[in-house]
Amino acid sequence: MLLLLYCALFLSGHLPTASSVHWGLGYNRQSPLQVPNPTGPQEVFQVYHPVSFTSKESHGCNTEILLMEHVFGASYGKPFVGNYQPPGCEFDTVGINLTVTSRGRQFDRLALMYLGDTEVFRTSTAEPMAEGIEPQKLIFDLGNLISDIYTGSFNVTLTAHFSYQENARTADIILPISAANSLSNSPSAFHVPGDNTTVQHRIPAAVSRAIVSISAWGQSQEEFWWSNGFSPDTEDFKSTVGELSGFSPFREIQLYIDGILAGVIWPFPVIFTGGVAPGFWRPIVGIDSFDLRQPEIDISPFLPLLQDGQEHSFEIHVRGLDITAGGIATLSDAVGSYWVITGNIFLFIDDKDSPAPLVMNRESEAPRVNAPTPRFTITRSLVQNQTGGNESLAYCVVAERSFSASSPRLSWSQTLSFANHGIFNQQGCSQVNQQHTSGNFSTVELEDNSISTSTLFEYPLVVSSTYGTTGNELTIDAWMERGLYIEATGGPGISTYTLTSGPSQLRSSQSGTAHYQSVNGGNSSSQGDTMHDFESLRNGKLYKRSVRAVNGGMAYDSDPNSKTMGSPSHGLDGLGRDSVRSMLGRGPRHLS
Ligand SMILES: *[C@@H]1O[C@H](CO)[C@@H](O)[C@H](O)[C@H]1NC(C)=O
Numbered sequence: 001m002l003l004l005l006y007c008a009l010f011l012s013g014h015l016p017t018a019s020s021v022h023w024g025l026g027y028n029r030q031s032p033l034q035v036p037n038p039t040g041p042q043e044v045f046q047v048y049h050p051v052s053f054t055s056k057e058s059h060g061c062n063t064e065i066l067l068m069e070h071v072f073g074a075s076y077g078k079p080f081v082g083n084y085q086p087p088g089c090e091f092d093t094v095g096i097n098l099t100v101t102s103r104g105r106q107f108d109r110l111a112l113m114y115l116g117d118t119e120v121f122r123t124s125t126a127e128p129m130a131e132g133i134e135p136q137k138l139i140f141d142l143g144n145l146i147s148d149i150y151t152g153s154f155n156v157t158l159t160a161h162f163s164y165q166e167n168a169r170t171a172d173i174i175l176p177i178s179a180a181n182s183l184s185n186s187p188s189a190f191h192v193p194g195d196n197t198t199v200q201h202r203i204p205a206a207v208s209r210a211i212v213s214i215s216a217w218g219q220s221q222e223e224f225w226w227s228n229g230f231s232p233d234t235e236d237f238k239s240t241v242g243e244l245s246g247f248s249p250f251r252e253i254q255l256y257i258d259g260i261l262a263g264v265i266w267p268f269p270v271i272f273t274g275g276v277a278p279g280f281w282r283p284i285v286g287i288d289s290f291d292l293r294q295p296e297i298d299i300s301p302f303l304p305l306l307q308d309g310q311e312h313s314f315e316i317h318v319r320g321l322d323i324t325a326g327g328i329a330t331l332s333d334a335v336g337s338y339w340v341i342t343g344n345i346f347l348f349i350d351d352k353d354s355p356a357p358l359v360m361n362r363e364s365e366a367p368r369v370n371a372p373t374p375r376f377t378i379t380r381s382l383v384q385n386q387t388g389g390n391e392s393l394a395y396c397v398v399a400e401r402s403f404s405a406s407s408p409r410l411s412w413s414q415t416l417s418f419a420n421h422g423i424f425n426q427q428g429c430s431q432v433n434q435q436h437t438s439g440n441f442s443t444v445e446l447e448d449n450s451i452s453t454s455t456l457f458e459y460p461l462v463v464s465s466t467y468g469t470t471g472n473e474l475t476i477d478a479w480m481e482r483g484l485y486i487e488a489t490g491g492p493g494i495s496t497y498t499l500t501s502g503p504s505q506l507r508s509s510q511s512g513t514a515h516y517q518s519v520n521g522g523n524s525s526s527q528g529d530t531m532h533d534f535e536s537l538r539n540g541k542l543y544k545r546s547v548r549a550v551n552g553g554m555a556y557d558s559d560p561n562s563k564t565m566g567s568p569s570h571g572l573d574g575l576g577r578d579s580v581r582s583m584l585g586r587g588p589r590h591l592s
């Protein structure tokens with residue numbers, strides 16, 4: 001999408017200033033598509049494992065509560081703020097049903113829901129306090145999607161379904177790593193670079209396990225981080241397609257506790273609706289783009305350090321790569337603008353009835369941390385043509401890292417690998433990135449017969465896009481193949497990463513082609529053909545679904561109960577936007 005912006009603006013003859021270009025980049029994820037609506041609304045959906053909203057046994061809650069019914073008009077800086085009062089019955093699972101209807105524009109699903117200062121996602125239970133469940137302030141931030149061009153409003157209904165599923169162990173205390181803005185009725189996400197992400201927390205002595213979940217995604221210059229170039233190459237194609245985003249296609253999110261590295265996350269390359277080429281994502285959106293997972297770091301080895309009754313600091317960083325002229329890569333201190341980040345610390349108490357051990361002046365004991373410097377191998381080759389113009393650029397990053405932290409009771413270890421091969425051709429107008437991320441995160445309880453849990457994952461990705469320009473016509477031809485594969489034994493409670501408790505497996509893969517064309521930056525059309533194969537095993541139940549969408553309508557759905565087939569194919573044509581700027585969804589919002 002980055003190059004679309006530059007190519008498009010270049011061709012439209014209105015060369016913007018650099019700053020206004022960046023300003024616009026964050027909006028690509030809003031699909032610019034205006035779908036004609038002759039026969040009623042079309043459902044845009046993410047393929048997911050169906051969630052049970054009802055209790056297994058007759059006892060416990062089976063209750064639905066309406067949390068919010070709200071029209072988000074010009075809502076930037078104006079989140080919905082309401083009160084959340086949990087029901088009196090017993091529950092261990094809360095399902096959140098978020099329904100958004102919009103006439104005229106695709107819904108931006110990057111809405112954030114908070115209870116107080118804590119970001120909440122579906123299937124992570126938000127039972128806030130050990131001392132009972134307290135009413136909380138509900139803050140729902142849908143950002144601003146409205147401008148003079150984007151006139152559609154977003155009608156949002158949010159319900160919570162409380163049930164008792166028996167098999168779900170929930171955290172006893174959840175502490176936020178967030179900007180803690182709920183007192184001023186504001187959303188609490190950090191924006192980095194810029195914000196100081198350090199927070200202080202006191203960890204009760206009764207806690208026996210502690211897991212940190214991290215929610216982080218890139219926006220603007222960082223939305224397509226996996227296609228970014230090396231910083232010394234950002235001007236290679238400036239004269240043809242404009243400036244590229246830098247810091248390489250490698251990203252690492254780091255958690256620090258008291259200044260000690262506690263674990264790292266190598267993010268899943270989420271692609272939001274409208275990303276790369278809009279025709280891919282309607283009506284089947286990209287993997288996870290409606291429901292972002294939060295990878296987890298087990299910080300239990302830090303408990304002996306943390307349980308001394310004092311406050312301790314938690315801090316999240318995002319790193320890319322700095323690359324020297326000599327070709328040496330090191331983790332960068334910062335990345336481009338910007339990432340939206342929060343974390344949650346899930347605390348589990350084993351025996352709630354036994355009196356808490358004395359905490360006063362307990363000697364704190366740091367974990368044994370083994371964090372060798374990650375290994376990076378990079379290559380880069382810029383090819384120039386006869387007249388000295390930059391013709392093509394091939395670059396590659398291979399990264400390997402291992403990390404472990406151990407206490408006498410428990411050991412957390414991570415091994416991670418990453419590779420990204422990128423090629424720009426045709427003076428920057430054609431780009432392919434082939435990326436593969438994989439990892440093994442595991443916890444071994446050393447005292448407890450060496451019980452171990454592990455999460456294995458793989459994120460393959462290939463994205464190719466070519467921008468063509470003839471006369472006043474701009475075209476994009478793109479194809480992609482991507483996957484999200486997870487195999488997990490399950491940890492102490494519901495995982496914010498696997499979205500379930502207990503063992504689970506997921507194989508979700510998408511592939512497709514898309515074409516986009518616009519004349520004079522205005523009259524535009526999209527075509528697309530996307531397949532999605534989904535196979536998920538959780539709670540002992542296997543769910544499989546294969547779907548295919550062609551040009552905005554459903555061409556195949558293996559799920560006989562699905563209502564998507566037979567829904568009208570609205571197509572994607574006749575968009576009639578006034579300009580490339582509006583087509584790209586540039587809005588007035590600027591967050592950092
Ligand atoms: C979610 O809510 C929408 C409308 O509010 C409703 O149509 C839909 O059936 C609900 N889904 C579930 C699974 O309850």
Ligand SMILES: *[C@@H]1O[C@H](CO)[C@@H](O)[C@H](O)[C@H]1NC(C)=O
Binds near residue numbers: 103155
């Ligand atoms: C949104 O809600 C408003 C007010 O309730 C209503 O007038 C409008 O038709 C709704 N729009 C959609 C797309 O449902």
Ligand SMILES: *[C@@H]1O[C@H](CO)[C@@H](O)[C@H](O)[C@H]1NC(C)=O
Binds near residue numbers: 197
């Ligand atoms: C971030 O905030 C913490 C306290 O919350 C402070 O100790 C630290 O110096 C700050 N860091 C920067 C870079 O300002």
Ligand SMILES: *[C@@H]1O[C@H](CO)[C@@H](O)[C@H](O)[C@H]1NC(C)=O
Binds near residue numbers: 232240
């Ligand atoms: C070619 O790339 C180099 C290195 O990034 C840059 O300095 C130069 O301006 C580029 N040439 C053109 C014509 O864009």
Ligand SMILES: *[C@@H]1O[C@H](CO)[C@@H](O)[C@H](O)[C@H]1NC(C)=O
Binds near residue numbers: 239240388390391
């Ligand atoms: C060489 O590259 C420059 C820009 O990078 C381009 O303007 C020029 O047309 C190219 N020349 C040839 C002969 O391809």
Ligand SMILES: *[C@@H]1O[C@H](CO)[C@@H](O)[C@H](O)[C@H]1NC(C)=O
Binds near residue numbers: 413440442
């Ligand atoms: C994952 O890591 C754990 C701990 O290092 C190890 O015991 C296990 O064999 C690894 N699993 C795989 C599939 O590599």
Ligand SMILES: *[C@@H]1O[C@H](CO)[C@@H](O)[C@H](O)[C@H]1NC(C)=O
Binds near residue numbers: 523574
């Ligand atoms: C837009 O494209 C459609 C289909 O190609 C065509 O019928 C229509 O005349 C075009 N409109 C403008 C303003 O160019």
